[in-house]
Amino acid sequence: MPEMLSTLTRIAGRRREPVAVQALRSTAAAVISYVIALRLSSEPAPLTAPLTALLVVQVTLYSTLTTGIRRVNSVVAGVLIAIGFSALVGLTWWSLGLVILASLLVGHLVRVDEFVPEVAISAMLVLGVTQVADTAWDRVLETLIGAAVGMLVNLLVAPPVWVGPASAAITDLAARMSRLLEHIGEEPLGPAKVEQAAAHLHEARRLDNDIALVDASLRQAEDSLRLNPRVKEGLLSRLVLRTGLDTLEICAVVLRVACRTLTDLAKARPDSPLFTAEVRAALREVLAHTARAVESFAQLITAQVSANAEKAEARLAAELVVARASRDRFADLLLARIGEDKAQWQLQGALLAEIDRVLDELGVDKRSQRLLEELDRHTRTRRSRRLASRLPGRRRDGGGR
Template structure:
């Protein structure tokens, strides 16, 4: 926060000093204001904000010039000017700077020397945008991957804690109200996922066009697919909590599971919970040695969980023979735990990574064919394919 504040203040001051020399206005405050708005926590956001800001000002100036030629400034022309400016702002897709189109139009139309003021406002906006962008080039903003990684790991640990509590309650008598509370906790994980997604979006933006990062696409895809997997696991966990709640209602005062089955369910959920944390560590690990150890630990934990799942299947088969009334709920427990194990599987993850890399690559070629051809000439595509091969080997 301190670094971002200093960068913003520096960019605004430099923009003002330059505008004093180039702008015809005696106090060119539009330049530092633009620099302040343009400088963001990521270079990608700075560049896109700068382009939108310049577009909004130019659009507003053009609308004002058209109105000054046709009708001038009256109360009804001002209303039409605002409506037209806001409509133009949506047409040119300046997003949060739509209001800036109308502001620029009003400021320019409200003076007697329209051309003079219009030129000054455009110059100051360009100065602020260029200075803000240059500031981010000379002082690159931080890469927010570590923060996003910590958010993903924290989410995995919260999922683990919930699974451990559900496992402990499965081994004893669980009132349906208590099981319902676990269901509410599982639903609240959706809010946590939204926060992690916001942190991940910031990290993805910090990787785009950042001179510090060589493999930004690979980092983005690894983190994004990792969060997608955790989100699927939380959805399945919510369904599992619902099955526990329905089973607790059906059992009444009886135990949720027989002692042997309950102990096995507790063990299975504990093993899956540990695997979820190991998966998050694997996703957020960059160094190859640490990644290999994290992958080995995850594979071992999934293998152990699969064995426990098989034992649970045998126990549930015997239980269903005795209690046909609840076979759907008992079978759902096995199905949902199996789904989580499959989602965490390293081979499954490798396929998803390769599919996502292919999808992103195709999207880039479709949207920017010229840039794709240039990347091919520079050998970027070959490097991407080498990364794909490395990802496939890493997660097998």
């Protein structure tokens, strides 16, 4: 019985997941558009309507509106091309080639973006039937039905908000960065240290790919917040996540440089430890606190409740205070031994500067400043667009001379 209740609870919870919501919305839109097309179209199986509905009902309302318009334009353009060719030459191998070439060129001209192949597909399907005119307008009708139903479903059934998956991706990215920082502090002794330093460098380079994936997830979340009636403060939510990811991206770049610095240090001293035991312990301590600060920063930018945000900000501030104190102790130890290791003082200083940069980027004041700058930039952009829309059109003669 407890297992059954747990299963039912899990199923009920998945009903609210964005993937499940999107699947139900797409299925409903396809079925409704097919039923309508059966009554209005002369085709026995008007599958263009549900196909269009599936393509139009994207994961966000913003992309649905833009995709629906491009989809309809692509189909209408292909149908008109097919009607013109069928009236002149009919279907032959060379006319088929001309239709495909003309459709692809027209698709770029009418700017249907990813639906350029759909122009050629529509033209070929219409050109290949006997009753060209009837089939052509039936295809246009089915496309309009599918697009209209897809848009209507998104208007009546609010699309899912993808902030949760984007926040989870950001948190996971911060966790990987935190693990890398902890691994950097674990310097092995002997020849293996060069290999491990190089492994850390490869791990840091992989963060670039991870950031690209998180960026794609965040762009989807940003689109889901646009024109969505379920979201009241979409702009602020978008900017908090976007500026937070920008900060983590900068930190990832600095971490890669730090790993490069440690790799060079390891190659320069293959037979001796990079640092003394005391300095190594201080470096491990500052990296451990920096790792916790990175995770606290991710918790701060992904917090959805103000109380949780305040706790996350306090936790981040406390971790940064301890991390900077550890950094100062590490710097003092390096400075005290600068005369003993003059050959690598540039690399050691570079490592210290890279730690400073990460701590500075994670600072609460830096985050607030970046967020305010983005809000100000968006406000200015919106104000400029409103002013531009109210101004009369420019005269072509350059001022009425």
